Amino acid sequence: MTSVTQGAAARHGGFSLPERQARQAEAVLLPVLAILAGFLLFGLFLLAFGKSPMEFYQLVWRGGFGTGFSISNTLQRAAPLLLTALCVALPAQLGLIVIGGEGAFVLGGLAAAAAGAAFAALPAVPAIALMAATGAFAGGLWIGMVGLLRTRRGVNETISSLLFAYIAVALFNHLVEGPLRDPASLNKPSTLPLPAEFRIGTIPGLDVHWGFVVGTLACLVSAFVIGRTSFGFSARIAGGNPRAAAVQGLPVGRLVVLFCVAGGAAAGIAGMIDVAAIHGNANAALIAGYGYTGILVAFLARQNPLAIIPMAILIGGIDAAGGLVQRRMQLPDATMLVLQGILFIAMLASETLSGRLVPRRAASTEAAR
Amino acid sequence: MSGDLGLWGVLIAVIGGAIRVSTPFLFVSLGECVTEKSGRINLGLEGTLVFGAMAGYGGSLLTGSPWAGVLAAGLAGTLFGLLHGALCSLPRVNDIAVGIALMLFGTGLAFFLGKPLIQPAAPMLPSIDLGFWAGSPQLRAALQVNPLFLIGIALAFAIAFVFRRTRLGLVLRMVGDSSDAARAMGYAILPVRIGATAFGGFMAGVAGAYLSLYYPGSWNEGISSGQGLIAVALVIFARWRPVACLGAALIFGGAGALGPALQSIGITQGYYLFYAAPYVLTLAILIFTSSPDRALDGAPRELSITR
Numbered sequence: 001m002t003s004v005t006q007g008a009a010a011r012h013g014g015f016s017l018p019e020r021q022a023r024q025a026e027a028v029l030l031p032v033l034a035i036l037a038g039f040l041l042f043g044l045f046l047l048a049f050g051k052s053p054m055e056f057y058q059l060v061w062r063g064g065f066g067t068g069f070s071i072s073n074t075l076q077r078a079a080p081l082l083l084t085a086l087c088v089a090l091p092a093q094l095g096l097i098v099i100g101g102e103g104a105f106v107l108g109g110l111a112a113a114a115a116g117a118a119f120a121a122l123p124a125v126p127a128i129a130l131m132a133a134t135g136a137f138a139g140g141l142w143i144g145m146v147g148l149l150r151t152r153r154g155v156n157e158t159i160s161s162l163l164f165a166y167i168a169v170a171l172f173n174h175l176v177e178g179p180l181r182d183p184a185s186l187n188k189p190s191t192l193p194l195p196a197e198f199r200i201g202t203i204p205g206l207d208v209h210w211g212f213v214v215g216t217l218a219c220l221v222s223a224f225v226i227g228r229t230s231f232g233f234s235a236r237i238a239g240g241n242p243r244a245a246a247v248q249g250l251p252v253g254r255l256v257v258l259f260c261v262a263g264g265a266a267a268g269i270a271g272m273i274d275v276a277a278i279h280g281n282a283n284a285a286l287i288a289g290y291g292y293t294g295i296l297v298a299f300l301a302r303q304n305p306l307a308i309i310p311m312a313i314l315i316g317g318i319d320a321a322g323g324l325v326q327r328r329m330q331l332p333d334a335t336m337l338v339l340q341g342i343l344f345i346a347m348l349a350s351e352t353l354s355g356r357l358v359p360r361r362a363a364s365t366e367a368a369r
Numbered sequence: 370m371s372g373d374l375g376l377w378g379v380l381i382a383v384i385g386g387a388i389r390v391s392t393p394f395l396f397v398s399l400g401e402c403v404t405e406k407s408g409r410i411n412l413g414l415e416g417t418l419v420f421g422a423m424a425g426y427g428g429s430l431l432t433g434s435p436w437a438g439v440l441a442a443g444l445a446g447t448l449f450g451l452l453h454g455a456l457c458s459l460p461r462v463n464d465i466a467v468g469i470a471l472m473l474f475g476t477g478l479a480f481f482l483g484k485p486l487i488q489p490a491a492p493m494l495p496s497i498d499l500g501f502w503a504g505s506p507q508l509r510a511a512l513q514v515n516p517l518f519l520i521g522i523a524l525a526f527a528i529a530f531v532f533r534r535t536r537l538g539l540v541l542r543m544v545g546d547s548s549d550a551a552r553a554m555g556y557a558i559l560p561v562r563i564g565a566t567a568f569g570g571f572m573a574g575v576a577g578a579y580l581s582l583y584y585p586g587s588w589n590e591g592i593s594s595g596q597g598l599i600a601v602a603l604v605i606f607a608r609w610r611p612v613a614c615l616g617a618a619l620i621f622g623g624a625g626a627l628g629p630a631l632q633s634i635g636i637t638q639g640y641y642l643f644y645a646a647p648y649v650l651t652l653a654i655l656i657f658t659s660s661p662d663r664a665l666d667g668a669p670r671e672l673s674i675t676r
Contacts, residue, residue, distance in 0.1 A: 097465050155659045158412065158465055159602050163652045166595050170645035177641070296473065299466060332484040337477025344470040345456065352459040 030350050031302065035314070038346035042339045051329055063324035064317025072207035078316030079208070080105070082215025083270035084294025085301065085308045086222060087143065090263035091157070092303040093226055094256050095239040098146055100161030101267040102291025103168030104139035108268025109275040110172055110191070111138035113282035114180055116275075117192035124197040131198065131272050139268020140261040142168060147260030151253035157260075169287055176282055190283035200277035211273035215312070218266055222305035235259060267291060293319075296340055300347050315340065378507055379630045385511025386626015387619045388518060389584050393418070393576035395521040395618035397600035399528055400572025402611055404450075405604055406532065407565035408545040408671030409457060412468025414573040415597030416475020417449040421577025423483035426588040428578075430491040438491065439517075439578040446574020447567045449475055454563030464673060472597070486588045494583040515583050517575070521615070528611040541565060545669030573597060599651050606654045608667040624650050 043053030064074050087101035112135035119127055146164060149155040177189040202209050226232035238245040238252045246252050270290065275282055297315050301307035322336040397414055404411050421442035428441030453471055457464045497519075500512030532538040544551045544561045551558055576596070581588045599621065607613035628643030 097469075099469060149656060153656055153659045155655050156605075158469075159598065159605075160652060160655060162595070162598055163602070163648045163655075166648045167645050167652070170641045170648070174639065174641035178638075292473070295469060299470070332481050334477050334480035334484070337473070338481050341470065341474025341477045345467075345474060348462055348466055348470055349456060349459060351461050351463075354461065 026354060027302075027304075030353060031300070031307070031347065034347045034350035035300075035343060037350070038339075038343035041346065042342050045338065045342070051331065055329060056325060059325045059328055060318060060321040063321025069207075070317075070320055073320040074313060074317040075206070075208040075212050076316075077319050078312040079212040079215050080270040080274055080290040081294050081297045081312040081315060082212070082219055082308060083266040083273075084291050085297035085312060086218060086294075086305065087139075087263040087267035087291070088295050088298035089301065089303045089305055089308060090222060090259045090266070091143075091147065091256070092298065093232070093235045093239050094252075094259050095242070096147070096150065096256065096260070097158045098143060098161045098260065098263060099158055099295050100143060100146060100163075100165040100168075100291070101263070101294045102287070102289065103161075103165035104142045104264040104267035105271040105274075105291045106172045106286055107142055107168050107271070108135035108139035108265075109271030109286045110175060110180070110282045111135055111268070112272035113191045113194065113275045116194045116198050117281075120195050120198075127195075127198050128200070128276065131276060132269055135268040135272030135275075136265035137268070139271065140265035143264025143267070144257055144261040146264075147257040150260075151256050165291065172282075172287070173284070176284070180282075182281065185281075185283070188283055190279075190281040193281045194276065198276060199280060200273060209273070209277040211270070211277055214269070214273060216309060218269075219305045219308050226305065267294070293340075296344055299344060302347070376634075378634055379627075381505075381507050381511045382630035382633065383623045383626050385513075386630065387623035388511070388514055389622065390625045391618040391622025392515060392518045392521055392579050392583075393596050394600050394603060394621050395525070395615060396517070396572045396576035396579070397597055398603040398607065398614040398618055399521070399524055399611055400569035400576075401601050401604045402607070402609055402614055403528065403541070403572075404565045404569035405672055406545045406609060406669055407541050407562045408548065408669050409454070409464055409562050409566055410468065410601070410672060411450070411453050411471075411566055411569050412465055412598065412601060413449065413453050413471025413475060414468075414569065414600065415593065415595065416472040416479070417446045417570050417573040418475075418577040418580070418597040419593050420449060420475045420479040421446045421574030422581035422592045423479040423486065423577070423588060424574065425578025426486050426491050426581040427483070429493075429582055430486065430489055433492060435492050435494045435582045438582055439494070439575055442574040442578035443571045444574070446570040446572070446577070448570070449574070450567035450570020451563065453570065454566035457566075458559045458563065480590055483588055483590075487590075491582065491588075493586055494579070496583075515579065517579050517583070521618075525611045525615040532611065542669070545671050548671055576600075595648065599647060602651045602655055605668075606651075606658055608658075609669065610667070621647050621650065 424445035425442035429438030500509040
């Protein structure tokens with residue numbers, strides 16, 4: 001240690017981590033503490049209703065991570081969340097809070113289902129690529145509009161993206177029950193079914209469809225682009241201080257729209273994967289709230305694409321254990337929603353503690369006064 | 370029967386809808402108006418609304434009096450408002466993120482506690498028959514008014530008066546426009562903001578009770594469809610003026626009633642598109658009233674979304 005850090009250590013009672021390591025440690029420690037605090041608070045909530053927290057924790061472990069079956073269930077549920085969380089995290093790099101992923105998800109799924117059914121004569125590989133492209137296009141367009149309204153008209157993106165999501169669901173229902181409806185689907189209105197070859201299969205060895213791999217790759221690529229390329233760096237600058245970025249000549253407006261399109265495309269592809277891997281067509285079951293859960297995952301991950309992966313698995317595990325907890329402990333299915341809400345609040349409250357681990361150099365000038 | 374009236378039937382239904390459907394919008398937007406005047410934005414009102422609906426229904430069921438339910442809902446809403454205010458008072462916490470968190474938490478908690486409330490029927494709020502003079506049954510039905518609607522109108526004018534002419538209103542506006550000036554004058558900022566947010570929560574809770582105890586008049590998990598959020602947009606549209614919030618709420622109530630009204634005269638295609646009408650209208654208004662360079666006219670300067 002140099003004399004400077006020794007001096008700092010003396011003033012801060014022996015705590016002498018260099019700043020960079022301190023920040024990295026904090027970036028991992030705080031979220032973990034927040035999650036633990038959230039689970040503890042939820043345990044208190046359960047005690048108030050006469051239920052056993054220990055039994056709950058055990059059942060969540062067993063239902064989410066304890067057996068091979070539950071792990072498959074968890075990863076399957078995490079797969080769409082990886083992409084819908086990106087729909088929040090990517091615009092967040094530019095300081096935007098976009099929460100309309102549900103709209104991009106359902107419209108992406110619908111567009112992909114329509115494209116797949118219309119081009120049923122194509123061979124499987126180009127058809128799946130076409131469906132993915134259509135899904136990405138529809139989702140990207142939807143959220144891209146949010147970004148455009150923000151840069152061109154100054155419209156608050158949180159409100160507009162949620163309004164767009166409601167409009168998207170209405171549009172989805174209208175098209176699925178009307179123009180795009182499969183005449184053979186009477187009880188449950190759906191679009192024309194996809195040919196069997198177009199369906200996405202499972203990863204060999206695991207009972208999870210390839211969408212999980214797609215989502216993980218998307219998060220890794222996003223983390224790389226944001227953290228390690230000059231393009232990502234310019235986006236982060238624009239997010240930190242738009243005016244300074246504009247003065248530097250960065251195309252802030254274009255970056256905003258681009259990242260919104262990318263986020264929307266991710267959610268759109270998630271919708272396409274849900275259609276191709278699970279449903280085989282687009283129907284009302286597609287409106288499952290993955291977009292909204294993605295918001296939770298993104299905030300838990302503090303908008304960091306790398307952290308989205310473990311957080312999506314955590315939330316997927318909680319959801320997977322939901323049925324078991326419900327049956328064994330006689331709790332309503334909204335129980336998991338309450339837990340997730342408490343985790344969200346705990347994570348936000350933990351932001352207050354950020355910066356405490358980092359030795360403050362300003363303290364030395366204050367001490368000198 | 371409404372075939373006899375044809376298009377007049379649609380107009381009457383829209384007016385009736387404007388009165389009926391606008392009340393929750395009115396209450397939430399008035400509450401959010403007060404909150405935003407103090408410099409906080411509370412997006413969690415959607416969750417507070419749903420929780421208020423549950424609490425109102427439960428309160429009415431337990432006590433047998435719908436007004437006790439309304440009070441219970443207001444109390445529950447106040448607690449959520451206090452939670453939002455307290456969380457946002459921590460340094461470095463983003464109020465939009467807290468709003469989203471409370472939206473999810475409030476809805477989840479409401480569904481959790483409200484499971485046993487779905488089946489039983491609770492006593493409903495009464496209506497005042499303002500259309501007793503009308504000959505046509507449609508007009509009489511349209512002019513059935515809930516006392517909360519009248520209370521809401523009175524509140525709109527009362528709040529406008531408080532903003533303009535009382536010391537409380539002045540302190541509120543000062544805290545929302547310039548926290549430095551408020552501090553210099555010796556006023557504590559956090560209690561004012563927490564109080565304003567608690568009031569907003571109270572109003573949203575009452576709005577929720579209206580939904581479950583009058584129209585649509587039941588408790589289930591689809592009770593709200595974004596009213597809390599639309600009301601936040603309405604406040605921006607109304608330029609933070611309470612009486613303009615009243616006008617905006619009436620317009621949206623009318624827009625929401627258009628779909629069912631057209632259905633009743635036989636136009637059934639595009640049902641979902643008419644269902645989307647209030648959201649499209651809100652979006653259109655947001656687009657037309659926003660501008661990228663000028664700050665929104667009349668916006669409290671401490672509000673995070675207008676910076």
